[in-house]
Amino acid sequence: MNPVAPEPVAATASPLADSPSAGALLPTVKSSRRWLRGVALVAVAGVIGSGLLWQKLGNIQEQLARQTAESGSQAGEARSTAKQAQELALETAAKIAVLDARLSEVALQRTQLEELMQSLSRSRDENLVVDIESSLRLAQQQAQLTGSVEPLLASLKSAELRIARAAQPRLTPIQRAIAKDVVRIKGTALSDTPAMLVKLDELVSLADELPVANALPSAKSAPVLDRQPQESWTGWWGRLAAVVRDEVRSLVRVSTIDNPDAALMSPEQAFFVRENFKLKVLNARLGLLARQTEAARSDLAAASGSLTRFFDGASRKTQAAQAALQVLQVQMRTLEVPRVDETLAALTTAAAGR
Numbered sequence: 595m596n597p598v599a600p601e602p603v604a605a606t607a608s609p610l611a612d613s614p615s616a617g618a619l620l621p622t623v624k625s626s627r628r629w630l631r632g633v634a635l636v637a638v639a640g641v642i643g644s645g646l647l648w649q650k651l652g653n654i655q656e657q658l659a660r661q662t663a664e665s666g667s668q669a670g671e672a673r674s675t676a677k678q679a680q681e682l683a684l685e686t687a688a689k690i691a692v693l694d695a696r697l698s699e700v701a702l703q704r705t706q707l708e709e710l711m712q713s714l715s716r717s718r719d720e721n722l723v724v725d726i727e728s729s730l731r732l733a734q735q736q737a738q739l740t741g742s743v744e745p746l747l748a749s750l751k752s753a754e755l756r757i758a759r760a761a762q763p764r765l766t767p768i769q770r771a772i773a774k775d776v777v778r779i780k781g782t783a784l785s786d787t788p789a790m791l792v793k794l795d796e797l798v799s800l801a802d803e804l805p806v807a808n809a810l811p812s813a814k815s816a817p818v819l820d821r822q823p824q825e826s827w828t829g830w831w832g833r834l835a836a837v838v839r840d841e842v843r844s845l846v847r848v849s850t851i852d853n854p855d856a857a858l859m860s861p862e863q864a865f866f867v868r869e870n871f872k873l874k875v876l877n878a879r880l881g882l883l884a885r886q887t888e889a890a891r892s893d894l895a896a897a898s899g900s901l902t903r904f905f906d907g908a909s910r911k912t913q914a915a916q917a918a919l920q921v922l923q924v925q926m927r928t929l930e931v932p933r934v935d936e937t938l939a940a941l942t943t944a945a946a947g948r
Contacts, residue, residue, distance in 0.1 A: 720945060722760060723768075726753040727941045730934055737931045738885045743779050746934065750776050753937075764944060771940035775932075782932045787882065790925055793918055794879040797897075800915055801872045805906040806864045867904045871897055878922075891926045894919055 733749035754772045757765045874897040881890030898919040905912045 718760075722756060723941050723945045726756065726768075727938065727945070729753065730937060730941075734931075734934060743782070743931060746931070747776065747779060750779075750934065750937070768937065768940045768944055771937045775934045775937045779932050790882060790922060791879060793922055794875055794882070797875045797915055797918055798872055800911060801868055801875070804868070804871075804901070804911055804915060805909050806867065806904055807906050864904075867900065871900050874900065887926055891923060894923050894926065898923070
């Protein structure tokens with residue numbers, strides 16, 4: 595709205611111009627005009643300012659309308675985004691639930707698989723322990739039959755390699771027990787079985803030559819009583835007297851009786867005593883071949899007792915046979931093949947699961 599401009603004042607001659615107070619009113623009129631001009635300028639400035647404000651207000655309204663439109667579109671986009679996010683969240687929650695279910699299944703399967711592996715491992719270890727124990731017992735029997743520790747050492751080394759290949763901590767005590775048994779077996783000195791068999795055969799052959807305790811002295815050849823041509827009568831009578839004296843002495847034999855059984859033994863009994871001695875030595879030989887050291891040792895002890903009781907101890911052959919029997923008895927004590935009891939105990943402990 596434009597303000598109404600003041601109408602111009604007609605430049606007519608006022609009737610008071612000629613009056614005496616016209617000069618006094620002239621400044622007042624001028625000041626009124628100035629005031630009117632100032633009011634007009636203020637009004638113009640106000641109109642201009644109002645126009646500028648109106649224009650600025652329109653710009654602000656346009657900007658607000660534009661921002662409102664943009665905010666509406668952004669709100670729509672935000673709602674669609676929120677809806678998509680909600681749908682995505684629901685889908686993610688469903689996937690997480692499925693993943694949790696699969697994870698539970700996988701955990702259950704892993705637990706079952708671990709239990710199965712442990713069961714298989716225990717079964718494998720138990721089978722290994724049982725196999726090693728059976729092989730060691732078989733090797734022990736072979737060593738006792740052959741009198742050699744080589745089968746036992748080979749079985750122990752094979753068991754040690756198999757346990758090391760298994761790499762199970764629960765089988766470590768078995769390895770320590772095997773190492774101790776190997777050291778103990780290698781440090782054991784065994785007797786020479788073939789040499790012992792040869793000595794027993796020599797004793798059997800010597801039995802026929804051993805004199806019994808009441809054996810009669812060997813018969814001497816009959817002396818020649820005829821007088822030799824170059825022999826004097828004095829020498830012949832002296833030789834004849836010596837022969838008669840020896841014959842008289844042979845009629846009575848005086849000896850110390852340490853064992854009445856040996857003194858009262860007849861020649862037939864002496865034959866059976868000698869054969870019994872042979873049988874005991876042969877039984878000892880069979881026991882040595884069968885690796886029955888206790889039976890062989892008892893047979894040797896019985897043969898030694900029979901030799902002391904019924905045979906002549908002063909004879910060199912009897913003394914040699916007695917010495918051979920003593921040596922064989924000592925060697926019988928070192929004939930026993932060492933056992934692997936410590937390893938077998940460790941295997942039993944491992945098989946029991948302790």
